[in-house]
Amino acid sequence: MRKSIASYFTISLTICILLFVSLSNDKAFDISKYSTKGLVLNYTVNQGDSATFGNLSSEKESKLFSPHLGKSFVGFKEAxxxxxxGGNYFTVNSYGYLGKYQFGKETLxxxxIYNTEKFLNDPALxxxxxxxxxxxxxxxxxxDIRNFVGKRINGILITESGILAAAHLSGPGSVKSYxxxxxxxNFEDGYGTTIEYYMKRFSGYDTSFLKPDKKAKANSV
Structure with a gap:
């Protein structure tokens, strides 16, 4: 009986010693490496009125919810x-130009298009x-597109999109003269914006979608 008790004690003591040695040789587990302190957390749910998609706090944040348009035709017209x-369909500037693309009444x-009030309140139009x-x-x-695209004027590479943007600013006659x-x-509008600026600013977009049309009308597009 005593021999059995002694054997049980010896085995238990051996196990304890082995566990102690094993644990003392392992490196301590450092949970601080997994802390979220100082990190900006991203949420997929609304955190309140100040964090809705319609109330983005910065330009950087708003870009997260915008498609990358690049040099596409849509990119051209939106730029x-x-x-x-500023992309506002319902604005009228101090010179009376209307809407998102700032059209003059004579161009319309x-x-x-003869009803400017209807035009101003109709984004699709x-x-x-x-x-x-x-x-x-x-x-x-x-x-002029055929003759000048690919050339440089005052260091600016002439492209079709630059020509069409400049024509939107000043009319095609002024672009021909330039x-x-x-x-x-070099035509300059009432705010000091020049053809040359538009030629450079809107260079290199894909405007192949647009087909030349002498009789193009808004209601038939």
């Missing part, structure tokens, strides 16, 4: 609209107007 009006008449006007300008400037004078006749 131009942002420069013209050329593409079949404004989009059609942009395309119709660009198609009309592309037809008027077709020879190109054919090799930059000497």
């Amino acid at each position: 131009l609209a942002f420069k013209e009006s 008449k050329l593409i079949g 404004q989009e059609r107007a942009f395309i119709a006007n660009a198609q009309r300008n592309k037809w008027i400037l077709r020879r 190109l054919r004078s090799y930059g000497v006749d």
